[in-house]
Amino acid sequence: MQHQQTTFDPATTDRQRILPAIASATLTIYQFFDIGDAIDLDHAQRCLNNPSERRVRLRARQSESIRIAQPPLRIDLGSLTVLLADTAFEGVLRAVVYDLGAVEMAVEMRPAVPLSWEDAATLFAAVQELPPALSGRIATALNDLEMLIRPAISRPQRSPVVEDYCVLIVDRLDPPCTVADLADHPVVRATLLGERRPLSADASRLVTAISYYLDDLALLSWNGALLIEPDAAAAATAAEIIAFANVELLLIRSYDAALDARLPEVHRRIAQAQRHFTMPLVRRYSQLLSDVQRLVAEVTEVTEQIDNALKVTDDVYWNRLYSAALGVLRVRVWRDGVDHKLALLRETYAMLHADADSERAAALEWAIVLLIVFEIVMALLERSGVI
Known part of the structure; x- marks a missing residue:
């Protein structure tokens, strides 16, 4: 979708024009990479041998209801300057290593304030395709990190699948307002999608809104999230939950791509095995099975x-946020695709197993027939005095 460069129409309604300015905010750009089957986080921490690295645990309202099987390892990678939409931002680069084999690379920066919603939309549009300099810096940092923790990675292999996301956390608006009232505002929703013009009713459905108190709001879409949250701990928890949903999407997509690559190979090996002659009772499909x-x-x-990596138990809000993030990222759709391919593999296994059993049964039947014929021939020869 091309982003229009026109500003908001001055003839919009009062409700559209009267919006508080963003008085304080943090913009975080994420890229997620799959670098192996699994990562031993304790081993990785020893490989890094730096006290600044630490395991991350969520700290926010009812955060004890969020259970992470293996808290990820967070690594601070220093400061950097980011050029977005012809504006330079000072930021920090960090990595978060997950035991599932994924690495989150995040660039966090604080835009100059006050920030208009039009400027925020420009930032969301700019990060949908990262500048080459920033992509290069992230790639270099990831390569260096991967080399350091490689002994902790099980079956290291970089997946071609990469996920991008962006989160804007707004901790203060000026003037203050009832934040929940902004949930359906067309300009606010357009901002999240990087559009500088108000959206139609149909396009607005691309954004999912969740609110807990009157002063907080989470807007989620496929490309990013807008979190208006005065509680810093709650904002951090929400961002980490959304990041984890992206990790889940990354891993599901990676295995979907791996299955796409393996299925043709399985079919080729089946055809090859069927063309080759094998001796009776020799299991032609044994290795393939x-x-x-x-x-x-x-x-x-x-x-x-x-x-099982992340479970939300008795907190309805965090559960809704996590479910909404999985929904807008279409994780269920990708998961259904993986399940379908697994079902095909199971059916293939059952077919090959049945074929192998049929071949063995046929071979045994022929062996029995030959034994009977042999016994008959021997009996006839014995009766005729030949033997």
Whole structure:
């Protein structure tokens, strides 16, 4: 979608024009990478050998209801200057390492304030395709980090799938207002999508709104999130939950791509095995059956680990936020695709197993027939006095 460069129409209604300015905010740009099957976080921390690295635990209202099986490892990577929309921003670069084999690279910066909603929309539009200099800096930092923690990575291999996301946390508006009233504001929703013109009613449905108190609001979409939250701890928790949803999307997409690559290979090996002659009772599909079974077991185990990595128990708000993030990122759609491919592999395994059993049964039947014929021939020869 091309982003229009026109400003807001001055003929809009009063409700559209009267918006508080963003008086204080933090913009975080995320990129998520899959670098291996799993990462031993304790080993990775020893590899880094730096007290600034620490395991992250959520700290916010009812955060004890959020259970993370393995709290990720956060690493501060220093400051940098980011050029976005012809404006230079000072920011910090950090990495968050997850035991599931994913690494989150995040650039956090504070835009100059007051910030208009039009300027915020420009920033959201600018980060949808990162500047080459910033992408290069992130890639270099990731390569360096991966080399350092490589001994802690199980089966290290970089997936071609990369996820991007952006979160703008607004901790103060000027003048103060009832934030929940902004949930349906067309200009605010357009800002999240990087559009500088108000959206139609249909386009507004691309944004999901969640609110807990009158002074907080979470707007979520496929490209980013806008969090209006005066409580810094709650804002950090919300951002981490959204980041974890992106990690889940990354891993599901990575395994979906891996299955896409493996399925044609399985079909090729089936065709190759069927063309080759094998001796009776020799299991022509034995290695293929073993490989298919191993692949199904690996993917099933990983998807279960993803499902159990983060659990929200008795806090309705965090549960809704996590579910909404998974929804706007279409994680369920990708998961259904993986489940469908796993079902195809299981059906293939069952078919090959049945084919192998059928071949063995046929071979045994022929062996029995030959034994009977042999016994008959021997009996006839014995009766005729030949033997």
